[in-house]
Amino acid sequence: MPVRPHRTVDRVIGILEAVALSPRGLTLAELAATLDAAKSSVQELTNGLLARGYLIEDDRRFHLGPGPFILAARANKLAALSLDHQFLAELSKVLRCTVLVGVRVGDALVYADHAGQESPNLTFVARTHARRPLFTTAAGKALLASVPDEEMYRLLELAGAEQAGEARQFLAELPEIRSRRLAFNRGVTFKDAFAVATPLLASDGSPIAAISAAVDPAEADRLDDLGEELRKAVAVLGPRYGLNRA
Template identity: 40%
Template sequence: MDQRTPDVRPQRVPENHRTVDRVTRILEEVVYNPGMTFAELVRALDAPKSSIHGFLSGLLAKGWLYEVNHRYYLGPAVYGLTLASGHVRAGLVTHSDLVKLHEETGLAVFLGVQAGDHLIYIAEAGSDAIAGFEARTNIRRTLLATAGGKSLLAARSIVERESYLRRRSADESELVNTFLQEFDEIMRTGLATNTGLRSPRFAVAASVRNQNGEAVASITLVGPAADMKERVPQLGEILLRHVDSWSHRTMAPREAI
């Protein structure tokens, strides 16, 4: 009988790598402090400016970060990994769920998640040429400029919400005022609405909550304003019924979105 000597070599212990450490540290800083400036990142990492600049350029190029007004936020590439993992952690909403909602309402359906100070659409179902084109060509929208973003912002704690509103620039003052005027109604109904700035489109959205009650995503129905505005009560009832049913699911993996 062939008796082989077992491999008794010691298992390699993982070692830190300076480059990897700095890249992951940048991502961690931006996750917990969205909107950091270059100077703030340099101070946080205590590393040469040239080194940090090179890492930031690479992360921006690959979509791990994005930059707005010289401030850095977590990019859409992170959410691509979530999709590729086989399930969306944001309430485990499947593509089949989106299709069913589309079929019942006859409207385009968008699934969005918050990334830093912005909303990113990560999945859709249904056909709306204008809304679909806008979602794909402008994947990063401020929370205040979208129904889905407003629903997520309203669900945040008062500390998080006020911190977000204080960070808005003067250019967004009108959006801030509009949100504050709509806030009580969003909290009362669980629904946020928005009218397109560049197109005759209307949107109604609700937050998707996990089993702990945390708002982790938004679902938005989009269609012609002339048709949707008259149907808001009916559409809102349908939307909330679907979203509430998803929130009671376990965290077992499901079909990929």
């Protein structure tokens, strides 16, 4: 059966992500407005999430409960491999640019951490852990190109009509991405950011994340050379953090 979004699941995820992005927490009315849903429907979902420990309520405001963190501690491959901030800091120093680590979350790319020079757009996306379509970012392309074809095409089929052109562009770039193990974003997502990414592989060779190196437009002509530097740096530094050399 084809994998498709489900409205109830989407709403549950929407609640968790909205609450996670709000330091003060959100009221039921604010959640309903965010989800464009009836308060009664949202309340049923929040009650269930409260009962299972995925939300907590304080002064009528919802916050993340311990549930999501327990799941991450049990199953997150990045945590298990101790891919900590020091890895990014070392890469940033070697490459002399901003670096970001992105992970696949369903059909989206989420930046989990970054190091290096501040970039208003990129660092904002990294700090908020905002979802980006896989086929629009350098890191997302690197991850999408690393999955089996059946899974890759399933993910591409989830793209809306407004994203069809970007999906086709990804397919046009796919042979080069796979042959070079490098994916590029030349000022498409953000006009002031140019990035190149390569997948990060676990010891068994499976992709667990992607690392991006980003520069501003003044250094755009450096991007191809930067990609090769990135691959070499990951090959040298990666094994210290449990990553495959490939």
